[in-house]
Amino acid sequence: MLTVPRGENCILPCSFKTGADVVIDWIQGTEGNLVHSYHHSQDQLSYQDRRFRNRTSLFKDQISRGNASLQLTGVQDQGRYRCFTSTILSKKESFIHLQVDGRKIQQMQTVQVKNNITCSSEGIYPEPELTWSTNPPSNMSFNTTTRVQQTEQQLYNISSSLILSDPGTDVVYSCTISTRRNNGTATLFESSKKGSDNVGGIIGGVVAAIVVIAAAAVTCVVLYLKKRSTTDSTPDSAAQQTVDLPMSPLETG
Structure with a gap:
């Protein structure tokens, strides 16, 4: 077996009797x-x-010495290759398995x-896998949807979506995309209870301020009403004046 990184060049060996x-x-x-x-x-x-057009060649100057090796450029075609050679004296058949190594994420x-939250990557080889994890580790079940697509260049695109079941927990969510040879990890989301507590503290402070303001307003209204009531119970200065009415003729007699 011959293992070659995807996109690199390689030589498939083969020899025969001249x-x-x-x-x-x-x-x-x-x-x-x-x-x-x-x-x-x-x-x-x-x-x-x-x-394979424009991607293959033989070592022409070495064929007369029994070298039938094939040079292959831009490797992307893994599988079994058969080398068949014949001359006027003999025939030979040999096989080699070419494995295309992973392309780095x-x-x-x-x-x-x-x-x-969605995690994705493109142009990967061979077919990748995607897993979700949390830190600290938990036994929660993930509600995910994962899709893998193969391109015309025989590369793979992968995408996975995760629905957060409890966004308020103090957990770091990560996704890992891996192949046989390499992997990549991305931290996607971090929620903290501290942030929620801060928001709660702010809301509590605002509510407390509103209560204080409301209490002050009620006090002012009570004082105002009390003052007004006291004022209304005091005789008006104009009402205290004695009005002398003219006497009738009978009273004057």
Whole structure:
């Protein structure tokens, strides 16, 4: 088995016993995809699988010495490769399994909308897995939805959404995206009871201030009403004046 990082170049080894009329055919997979063909002392690429076009070559100066190794660029096609060689004297068939190594997780995106947090990453290989965790660890069950999509370049995009069941708890939420070779972790959300306590303290202070103001207002109203009542019970100065009315003629007689 040959393991190569995705996108790198590699050499698939193959050798044969030298002789005249050399034929070299490289075939990939059980479907018989033609990777590279050589006979009549030159490349024969008319039937080459389009995925391998401009990505394969032989060591022409070493074929006469029995070297049928294939150079493959931009590795992305893992699987079993068959090297078939023949000359006027003999035939030979050999196999090699190419495994494409993981592509490093370079970036993770995190988004939070209300009580929903999303973790995602793109351009990963091989197919990744995504897991959620908390710090400190807990036994809570996560309400998640995870999607994995494969692109035309045989890379993978992954996205997972988590619905927070109790946003008020003092917990750090993290997601980890991993493959066989590497992984990445992102801290997505942290809620603290201290923040809630501060808000409660502020609200309590505001309520207390309102109560004090209301009490002061009631006191002022009571004092005002009391003063007014006292004023109303005192005889008016104009009412205390004696009005002398004119005497009638009978009274004057």
